Amino acid sequence: MKQYIAAQKFTFYIETYGCQMNSHDSEKIAGILTTLGYRPNPVKEDADLILFNTCCVRENAENKIFGNVGKMKQIKQKRPHLIVGVCGCMMQQAGVAERLGKMFPFVDLIFGTNNMQELPQMIWQILMEKGRSMCIRQEGVAEEEVEMLRTPPPLASVNIMQGCDNFCTYCIVPYVRGREHSRPIHAIVREIEQLMEQGYKEVMLLGQNVNSYGKGLENADFPTLLDAVARTGIERIRFMTSHPKDASMKMLEQMAKHDNICKQLHLPVQAGSTRILQEMNRKYTREQYLRLVEQIRREIPGISLSTDIMVGFPGETDSDFEETVSLMETVKYDAAFTFVYSPRKGTKAAQMPGQISEEVKQQRIMRLVALQAEHTYQSNLANVGKIEKILIEGQSTKDAKAVCGRTDGGKMVNLPGSMQLLGKMVTAEITEAKKTTLLGRILN
Ligand code: SF4
Incomplete structure (x- = not known):
């Protein structure tokens, strides 16, 4: 197959949506395609294989993806040999792949997050038989140990785990990425040592909830992993995302102990009202979160803190929202990613009463954005002269x-x-x- 694809000088282009996990998946897919003989093409319209690596976490991302896939129809009419593919977590959502297939008959390739290893056979089938190839497996875990085509040094992402067991009521991730599965420490360390040999200086350890790393492994938890990664001697280590309910003293000790673990923590709070946090199934209260922030700042003075905050969760009253504002004023994050809640089909929150109007959501988000802009600027000012x-x-x-x-x-x-x-x-x-x-x- 490789000789055939290389002889045709076939190229590929991947359009990636969503989070860093998805970008990292695209590096794996690019690695598989390169092994098959494809070459990357920076110009989408000129590529022989155009792949959309989708995200389903936000509703507007889904609408955008459907719109962009639809635009491929014209290109495909002009260049019938073009393979159009759609993959990623949106395809894992019940019924979406079938709907996409019906809406866009010109899409040749559809696969889920657990099917990367089947990609070579699927492409070969399309090239030889010219039919559609579709493969979505709900169970199992995505392939980890694949040759990747990474962005050049100095920064690299390293997956330490997949999936999530938390079932926050607004979130689709546990349904599309499956249960938590951690990679063994030795595999992660080996990957980082190889990255160092290739000239990479900084790694971002990725997981939906890195603090629960190690479930199902013997003698492995996140602090132990951090220690092992720090001992590789790589110049910088960052990680995300930490769930506040699982952030431990042991983790803070490792962060304080190793100079090459960056003093930066992304700690999504989501809301400042304990009542809303309970409805979200976040498993911590406002008070517990604030105590954790105090503890973090005591253990690691000067640490940079960032967060995710959502407005407009079902049932969020004005006073719940004011609690979010006051929590932000108390913590004064260095950075915050603010979101408007959008119902995701299949999640508990989508069925909850008290959905908030778009107008109210917009008013609330604008206040948070303005407040965070001020905090970010103040935090930036505090760095001048350092x-x-x-x-x-x-x-x-x-x-x-x-x-x-x-x-x-x-x-x-x-x-x-x-x-x-x-x-x-x-x-x-x-x-x-x-x-x-x-x-x-x-x-x-
Ligand atoms: S921790 Fe909650 S928000 Fe994060 S991926 Fe898991 S379910 Fe989603």
């Missing part, structure tokens, strides 16, 4: 004569310099705060 280590990760998007990179706490800094600095850890003084980024000058 000396920071910054890993240069690319060209600045603001200035052709500048590069950019992140501080240990995850703040983006633009600095005068050339791309020869790519992948280097530089020492810099922070000279100015912008609304969402910082400016600096390199000292060494």
Whole structure:
């Protein structure tokens, strides 16, 4: 098959939606396609295989994906040999793959998150028989140990686990990504050592709930994994996402102990009202969350904290919302991702009474966005004058004569310099705060 595909000089393009887990899945799919003889093509319209790696976490993402897949019809009419494929967690949702297949008869390839290993056979079947190939398996786990086509150094993502057992009432992930499954520590460490050999300097450990890593494995939990990864000597380690109910003292100890574990924690709170948190099945109260934040800041002074917050959950009253605002004012996050609740079919919350009007949701989200913008700016201002280590990760998007990179706490800094600095850890003084980024000058 490889000789055939390579001889045809076939190319591929992957359009990825959603979270970092999905981007990482796209790296795996790209790796499989490259092994088959395909080459990446930066121009979507020119590719011989166009694949949409979908996300179903937000409703508007789903609408956008259906719209973009629909646009492929014209390209397919002009170039009938083009393979159009759709994969990812949206395809795992009950009935969606069938609906998509009916709406868009020109889609050749449909597969779920647990079917990457079947991709070579599916593509071969399409190339040889010209029919549609569809494979969605609900059970099992996605292939982990595949050769990936990663974005070039210095940053890499490493999956440590898949799935989620938490069943927050608004969330579709446990239904489409299945039960939690952790990779063994030795496999993760080996992958990171290989990344270091290839010139990667920073890894992001990924999981839906990294704090419950290790279920089903012997002598493995997240702090033990953090310790093992830190001992590889990689320059920087970040991780996400932490569930507040499982964030442990042992994890904080590992973060404090190792210089190469970044002092940054993404700790989604979702809401500031205990009543709403219970309805969400988050398994912590407002008070427990605030105590945890105090403990984190005591153990790791100066740590950068970010969060996810949702407005408009069913039954959210004005006073519930005010509790979210007051929690934000108490914590003063360095960054926050704010969302409007949208019902996801198949989840408990979608059936709950008291759905909130779009108008109220919009008013609430605008207040949160404005409040967080102020907190982010204040947090940026507090960095001015500090000396920071910054890993240069690319060209600045603001200035052709500048590069950019992140501080240990995850703040983006633009600095005068050339791309020869790519992948280097530089020492810099922070000279100015912008609304969402910082400016600096390199000292060494
Ligand atoms: S922890 Fe909750 S929000 Fe996060 S993936 Fe699991 S169910 Fe979804």
